[in-house]
Amino acid sequence: MAPLLSVSGLTVDLATPRGTLHAVRDISFDINAGETLCLVGESGCGKSMTALALMGLLPNSATRRARHLAFEGGDLANVTPRKLASLRGNRMAMIFQEPMTALNPAYTIGDQLIEVHRRHKGSTYAAARERAIELLEKVGITPAGERLGQFPHQLSGGLRQRVMIAMALMCGPTLLIADEPTTALDVTIQAQTLRLLIDIQRDLGVAILLITHDLGVVARVAQRVAVMYAGEIVESATAASLFRKPRHPYTRGLMASIPIPGRTPPGERLGSIPGIVPSLIGEVRGCAFRDRCAFAFAPCAETVPWRVDNEHGWRCTLPEVPAEAAA
Amino acid sequence: MTTLLEARGVSRTFTVSRGMFAKKRLLHAVSDVNLHIAKGEVLGLVGESGSGKSTLAKMLLGLLSPTRGSIHLGGVDVIGMSRLDMARRIQPVFQDPYSSLNPRKRVVSIVSLPLAVQGIGSAEERREKAIAMLSRVGLARRHADLYPNELSGGQRQRVAIARALVVEPELVLLDEPTSALDVSVQSQILNLLLDLRGDLGLTYVFISHNLAVIEHIATRVAVMYLGRIVEQSERDALFRDPRHPYTRALLDSVLTPEPGLGVPDTGLGLAMPNPLDPPPGCVFHPRCSELGHRCRTELPRTVQDAGGLMACHLYDGGVARPHDCLSPLPACGERE
Numbered sequence: 001m002a003p004l005l006s007v008s009g010l011t012v013d014l015a016t017p018r019g020t021l022h023a024v025r026d027i028s029f030d031i032n033a034g035e036t037l038c039l040v041g042e043s044g045c046g047k048s049m050t051a052l053a054l055m056g057l058l059p060n061s062a063t064r065r066a067r068h069l070a071f072e073g074g075d076l077a078n079v080t081p082r083k084l085a086s087l088r089g090n091r092m093a094m095i096f097q098e099p100m101t102a103l104n105p106a107y108t109i110g111d112q113l114i115e116v117h118r119r120h121k122g123s124t125y126a127a128a129r130e131r132a133i134e135l136l137e138k139v140g141i142t143p144a145g146e147r148l149g150q151f152p153h154q155l156s157g158g159l160r161q162r163v164m165i166a167m168a169l170m171c172g173p174t175l176l177i178a179d180e181p182t183t184a185l186d187v188t189i190q191a192q193t194l195r196l197l198i199d200i201q202r203d204l205g206v207a208i209l210l211i212t213h214d215l216g217v218v219a220r221v222a223q224r225v226a227v228m229y230a231g232e233i234v235e236s237a238t239a240a241s242l243f244r245k246p247r248h249p250y251t252r253g254l255m256a257s258i259p260i261p262g263r264t265p266p267g268e269r270l271g272s273i274p275g276i277v278p279s280l281i282g283e284v285r286g287c288a289f290r291d292r293c294a295f296a297f298a299p300c301a302e303t304v305p306w307r308v309d310n311e312h313g314w315r316c317t318l319p320e321v322p323a324e325a326a327a
Numbered sequence: 328m329t330t331l332l333e334a335r336g337v338s339r340t341f342t343v344s345r346g347m348f349a350k351k352r353l354l355h356a357v358s359d360v361n362l363h364i365a366k367g368e369v370l371g372l373v374g375e376s377g378s379g380k381s382t383l384a385k386m387l388l389g390l391l392s393p394t395r396g397s398i399h400l401g402g403v404d405v406i407g408m409s410r411l412d413m414a415r416r417i418q419p420v421f422q423d424p425y426s427s428l429n430p431r432k433r434v435v436s437i438v439s440l441p442l443a444v445q446g447i448g449s450a451e452e453r454r455e456k457a458i459a460m461l462s463r464v465g466l467a468r469r470h471a472d473l474y475p476n477e478l479s480g481g482q483r484q485r486v487a488i489a490r491a492l493v494v495e496p497e498l499v500l501l502d503e504p505t506s507a508l509d510v511s512v513q514s515q516i517l518n519l520l521l522d523l524r525g526d527l528g529l530t531y532v533f534i535s536h537n538l539a540v541i542e543h544i545a546t547r548v549a550v551m552y553l554g555r556i557v558e559q560s561e562r563d564a565l566f567r568d569p570r571h572p573y574t575r576a577l578l579d580s581v582l583t584p585e586p587g588l589g590v591p592d593t594g595l596g597l598a599m600p601n602p603l604d605p606p607p608g609c610v611f612h613p614r615c616s617e618l619g620h621r622c623r624t625e626l627p628r629t630v631q632d633a634g635g636l637m638a639c640h641l642y643d644g645g646v647a648r649p650h651d652c653l654s655p656l657p658a659c660g661e662r663e
Contacts, residue, residue, distance in 0.1 A: 042509035140597055156599040157376075186375035187536060191580040192597070194590045213510065216539075216582030220590050239586040257514035259543035260583050266543050266562065267521060270514035276479045 002073060003030035004207050005054070005092075005175055009067030012049050012058065019281045023049040023062070025231040033174065034205040038218045038239070041228035042254075044277055047211045050228075051177050054209075055094055056084045072174060090120040093168035097180040099160035103152040109163050110148030116170045128170075135166040139196060158189035165196065169204070176201075179211045194221055215258060219243055227251050230288035231280055237312040247307075247314040249293045249321055287317060295321055330402075331498055331530055332387065332417075334362040337396035339382055343603060352603055356382040358554040359396070361629070364498070369524065369531040371545025371562070373538060373577065377602055379554040380534050384502050387532065389413040401497070415445055418491035422503035424483030428475040434461065434486050435471040441494045460489045464519060481512035485519065492523065500532045505540060517544060538581045542566050550574050553600055553610040560635025571639045572617050609640065619646025 012024035024046040031037045039047045053064045054076070069077040072091060076084075088094075096102040104112060110132060117128035129148070136144035139162040152160055161181060168176055178197070182190040198221065201208055210221060218225055218239065225242050227235040227250070235248040246252045256271025264270065275292040278284070286301035287293070293300070300317045307314055339357040357379040364370050374380045385391040386398060389405055398405045400416060418441070421427040428437055439457035442448060448456065458471050464485040475483055484504060491499055501520070505513040521544065523529060535541050541548060542562065549559040550571065558571040569575045576593040594616035600606055606613050612622040621640045629638045640646045 042511065158599065159597070187538065187580040188375065188576055188593055188595050191582065191590055191593050192595065194582075195592065198590060214582070215510070215584040219584040219586040220582045220588060222586075243584060243586045254510055255584065257511045258584065259514075259517075259539045261539050261542050261566065261578075261581060262583075264543060269518050269521070270543070272514040272518060273511040276481070 001032070002070075004033045004072060005031040005209070006068065006070045007054070007066065008069070009065075010050065010053060010069065011065045012046070012053050013063050013065075014049075014059075015061045015063075016281065022231055022280045022284055024053065025280075025284065027226075027228070027231075027233045029226050029233065029236065031175065031207050031209060034201070034207055035223050036201065036208040036210060036221055038222035038225045039209065039211045039228055040213065040215065040218050040225060042213055042277070044230075044280075045228040046231040047228050048179055051094070051179050051209065051211055055088055055092065055177065056081070057088075057094075086120070089116055089168075089173075090171045091173055092175040092177065093171070093173040095161075095164050095168050095176065095178040095181045097183050099157065099164045099184075100152065102164060103160060105152055108149050108151055109155070110150075113148070113163070113167050113170060116167055120171045131170060132166070135169055136163070138169075138200070139163075139166045141166070158185055158193060161185060161189075161193055162196065165193075165200070169200065169206075172204070173206060175207045175209065177209045177211070180213070181210070182217065183212070183214070190217075197221070215254065227254075230277060230284070232288065232315065234289065234316075235312075235314040237314075241310075241312045245312075247309075247312065247321060248289075248316055249295055250289045251314075252321070253292075287315070329366050330363050331366045331400070332362070332364040332532075333399045334360055334383075334387070335397050335399075336361060337383070337386060337393045337398060339379075339386060339391065340394050345603075354603055355554050355605065356602070357386070357393075360554075360556055362549065362556070362559075364530060364532065366497070366530055367528060368546045369533055369544055371541035371548040372532060372534045372551065373536065373541055373548060374551030375536060377553070378551040380551055381502060382554075383551070384419070384500055384532070384534055388417055388419055388500055411445065414441070415494055416496055417498045417500060418494065418496040419500045419502060420484070420487050420491050420504045423507050424475075424480055424487050425507070427487055428483055430475055433472050433474060434466075434478070437475070437486060438489045438493055441490060445494055447494070457489070457493060460493045461486070463523070464489045464492075465515075479512075480508050481515055484508060484512075484516055488516075488519065488523070492527070492529075495527075496529075498530045498532065500534075502534045503536070504533075506535065506537065513540075520544065538577060539583070550577065553602060553605060555610060555638060556629075556636070557611065557639065558635065558637040560637075564634050568634065570634065570642065571611075571637050572615050572641070573611050576614075576616070609638075617641060617646060621646050 008028045010024055010027050014021040014023050041047045052058050058064060066077050113132035114128040117123050117131050132148060133144040136147055141147050141159060141162055182193050185193060212218060222239040225237060225239050226233045229250050235251050246255055253273040259270060273292050278288055287304045290296035290300040295318060304315050304317050337360045341354045341356055342351050343354045344351055360383060372380050386393050435454060435457050438460060439453040442453040458468060461471055466485050505516050533544055545562050547561050548565045549556050552573050558574045569578050576595050579591045579593050596614045598613035608624045609622045609627050612618050627638045627640050628643055629636055630643045
């Protein structure tokens with residue numbers, strides 16, 4: 001079966017006063033219907049730019065190139081803006097990090113939910129309202145009928161994010177792109193919201209591209225994971241395989257950096273990654289992680305091969321990084 | 328162990344205007360908080376947004392005075408203490424190293440400013456002291472003459488830590504010091520804070536919403552909910568055997584990087600409290616999974632046992648009396 005979304009050789013360049021910033025550098029991944037893929041990485045690694053590039057929402061200073069970009073079997077790379085607008089919010093929908101800025105403060109949540117459905121489906125007001133009530137109930141906002149008349153500021157952050165989820169689902173999309181959907185929420189609300197997302201995915205069979213920096217979220221939600229560093233995918237595997245045996249020195253460094261309750265002895269030194277992320281302005285050659293890597297040697301400045309072991313892939317000069325990599 | 332800082336029955340209210348003609352209302356940001364911080368310990372203060380952690384922090388720093396209760400520092404009431412004196416003994420490190428450093432000053436003058444304010448040493452000595460402190464937090468001499476915007480987030484947070492430590496305070500109040508940083512940088516800062524504490528014998532109040540970080544760094548933990556401390560115990564006791572239902576839900580919500588476990592069900596309801604109109608009885612009862620009749624009407628007392636302090640009817644005679652379950656009133660354990 002063809003994947004729901006197929007991305008090959010996606011590149012995003014941003015024009016900045018200091019030169020071209022290579023925000024996303026030649027990345028490829030597929031998402032199958034109904035599965036969850038997590039894009040994980042630290043700030044500036046290009047994960048959000050990837051999401052915006054897929055939705056056609058890049059800023060004007062950005063240029064997007066791709067060898068191949070297909071969604072639901074149709075070409076996504078060369079569609080007209082009008083066709084893309086008809087897909088967006090309809091077949092593919094997005095959930096942003098900050099629900100307060102993503103919702104319009106001047107309209108009731110009912111207006112905003114109903115508008116999406118009427119616009120994409122051409123439905124009557126009554127039918128769209130019924131759909132809105134159905135979805136608010138689905139995301140646990142009750143009594144839904146009364147909530148429709150409320151404004152975003154009358155809801156707590158957790159409920160607002162639920163409204164965003166309901167809105168994204170209004171037209172029955174096949175792909176949900178969620179960019180740090182729980183990062184702005186408190187821990188207890190985060191767990192509740194993620195559970196809701198998982199339940200919805202199981203019930204509706206929608207695929208999710210989840211973008212996050214939080215390895216805990218990745219481990220608990222993802223089926224497959226792509227780790228991004230400096231605009232590239234440096235490792236890609238099933239969640240089970242990635243956490244059991246991370247291959248890339250960067251992934252290993254990340255995993256050693258977080259204290260794990262019950263496993264990391266309290267008060268002991270944590271692992272860390274020395275140095276900082278390199279600038280992506282101008283030409284980037286070789287492995288972008290080599291300045292921070294304990295195993296770097298001369299060939300790392302050349303083109304780095306993509307290695308594959310079963311379904312686990314990673315980009316590294318060394319065929320096998322020694323196990324004690326997490327220094 | 329000597330008590331360094333003690334808060335007794337500290338409360339703080341704010342008057343909130345709800346529009347031009349509406350009556351002003353009282354917001355209870357912090358209610359009846361008791362804290363003892365002993366020299367050398369790390370008190371972790373945990374709570375979600377709106378729990379009053381930051382208001383409490385401001386009161387501990389002397390930036391805000393309590394409406395009720397008292398705060399003693401080294402046995403002296405802070406009300407009589409001058410700002411200068413307070414600043415010498417307690418120093419803060421804030422969450423966002425992008426907004427907490429003056430963008431128009433060089434790193435060395437940012438770090439030496441507290442010395443100048445305290446009137447310590449000559450300009451040359453202050454510069455030397457600042458550079459020594461910068462090297463202590465892992466920054467090179469060449470960083471001293473840079474501006475904050477020339478530094479990364481982790482380096483800026485190191486500058487903020489150097490600025491806090493340069494006057495050799497007794498207590499450092501860290502308000503979400505690693506929350507704005509990337510994971511790999513967060514661990515560098517946590518390592519630094521642990522080293523500094525060991526080397527300089529510092530006492531920390533560490534505020535965070537990240538329980539994994541709190542478990543790693545704190546020696547004692549206080550959990551806040553809607554302005555109150557609901558549980559307070561030693562680190563190991565709290566994480567091994569959390570007792571307040573809210574603490575349990577918080578710990579259950581932590582997503583450790585272990586695949587295959589799924590997302591936990593915290594058992595919490597969606598009824599988020601409005602701080603302007605807090606629920607009667609126990610403030611946590613609308614979301615509690617062990618709600619009983621008493622919880623709706625009676626504010627729980629703070630009781631102490633071997634494990635620590637907690638404010639929950641479960642540990643003070645139970646949530647319901649037997650006859651409650653037979654009455655036609657809302658049933659025991661029923662969720663609202």
